[in-house]
Structure formats: structure tokens, C-alpha cells
Amino acid sequence: MQGFFEIGHIAKLHGFKGEVSLFLDVSNPHEYHQLATIYLEMDGIPTPFLIGAMKPMNNGFVVLQLVGINSEADAKRVLKRAVLLPENMLPELDEGSFYDHEIMGYEVIDRFRGKIGVVQQVMDHPSNPLLQVDMDGREILIPLNAELDKKIDRELRILRITSPEGLLDIYLS
Numbered sequence: 001m002q003g004f005f006e007i008g009h010i011a012k013l014h015g016f017k018g019e020v021s022l023f024l025d026v027s028n029p030h031e032y033h034q035l036a037t038i039y040l041e042m043d044g045i046p047t048p049f050l051i052g053a054m055k056p057m058n059n060g061f062v063v064l065q066l067v068g069i070n071s072e073a074d075a076k077r078v079l080k081r082a083v084l085l086p087e088n089m090l091p092e093l094d095e096g097s098f099y100d101h102e103i104m105g106y107e108v109i110d111r112f113r114g115k116i117g118v119v120q121q122v123m124d125h126p127s128n129p130l131l132q133v134d135m136d137g138r139e140i141l142i143p144l145n146a147e148l149d150k151k152i153d154r155e156l157r158i159l160r161i162t163s164p165e166g167l168l169d170i171y172l173s
Contacts, residue, residue, distance in 0.1 A: 004039060007026050008023045012079070018070045018072065020078060029060045030056070035051055038051060038064075039084040040084070051064060053065040100124065106157045107119075107157065110168065113163070113168050116135055118133065120133065128145060129143070129145075138171065140168070142161065143164070143167075
């Protein structure tokens with residue numbers, strides 16, 4: 001979806017009056033509690049929906065009432081849909097921070113080992129997010145914890161890191 005980023009998905013129905021539970025799959029769900037509009041992926045097209053009401057719940061969930069969705073049957077049409085926002089709503093980040101979706105396809109260069117490979121995805125495990133890198137057909141997983149020294153070059157599409165000592169040796173031996 002060019003020009004959009006995914007913030008979560010419609011997880012389930014909430015009651016019988018058209019309300020749904022939205023799971024916000026983001027680092028800080030509270031940053032999205034004041035939205036007026038969301039976009040749902042409908043047949044490959046980002047389709048805008050006005051938010052009539054939003055009630056934060058626990059663990060990244062919010063209960064949504066979308067304008068025009070007033071029954072259980074209406075709500076079933078939006079179940080399991082990806083929830084999107086325009087990329088221009090993302091705040092700019094410094095060179096040491098990035099959005100997970102932003103670095104897909106970036107070249108990863110280690111300070112000591114040189115070129116490692118290409119970012120395939122960020123695996124968002126709650127206790128330890130991992131950077132999945134393809135190194136000539138071999139999968140390398142690098143912890144993306146706060147201690148990982150990283151710099152992003154958006155213009156050249158390069159992620160420069162200093163990997164933990166010994167980590168790459170596991171993959172290269």
C-alpha cells in the first residue's frame with residue numbers, strides 16, 4: 001500500500017451494535033487514541049472510515065465505533081482488515097531510530113564485518129524484537145534492543161550497526 005503504513009487490524013466484533021476491537025500493533029498505542037479517521041484495506045484499496053467513538057482497552061486494544069457501521073452484519077465486513085494511516089502522519093525520526101516498515105530491503109552493514117545482507121523484516125517479539133536479515137540465502141537474526149548501536153541512512157537505504165560481539169560468528173562458522 002504505497003503511501004500508507006499499517007498500525008494494526010480489526011481483531012473481532014465488540015457487541016452487537018457495530019463496534020469492533022482494533023488491535024494496535026505499534027510501540028506506543030496511546031499515541032493513536034485521538035484519531036478521527038482510519039483507513040481499512042478493502043480489496044487492496046486504502047478506504048477511509050471516520051471514527052465515531054474510540055475507547056482504549058488493555059494490551060493495545062481499542063473499541064471502535066466507525067461512522068456508518070451500525071450493526072453486527074456491517075461490522076463483519078471489516079473484520080480482519082488491516083488498519084492503515086497515511087505515511088505523512090509519521091513523525092520524523094533521528095538517524096538512530098526507524099519505523100519497522102521503513103527499513104525493509106535496506107542493506108545492513110556491520111561496523112566490523114562489513115556488508116551482512118538485506119533486511120527481510122522486523123520480528124516484533126515483545127521481550128526482544130529481532131532484525132531478520134538475508135545473507136546470501138541464510139537467515140540472520142539480530143536483537144534490536146536499546147544497546148544495539150545503529151544508524152540509518154535513508155538516502156542510501158543502508159542500516160549501519162555494531163552487532164553484539166560474537167553474534168555473527170554463530171552464523172558465519
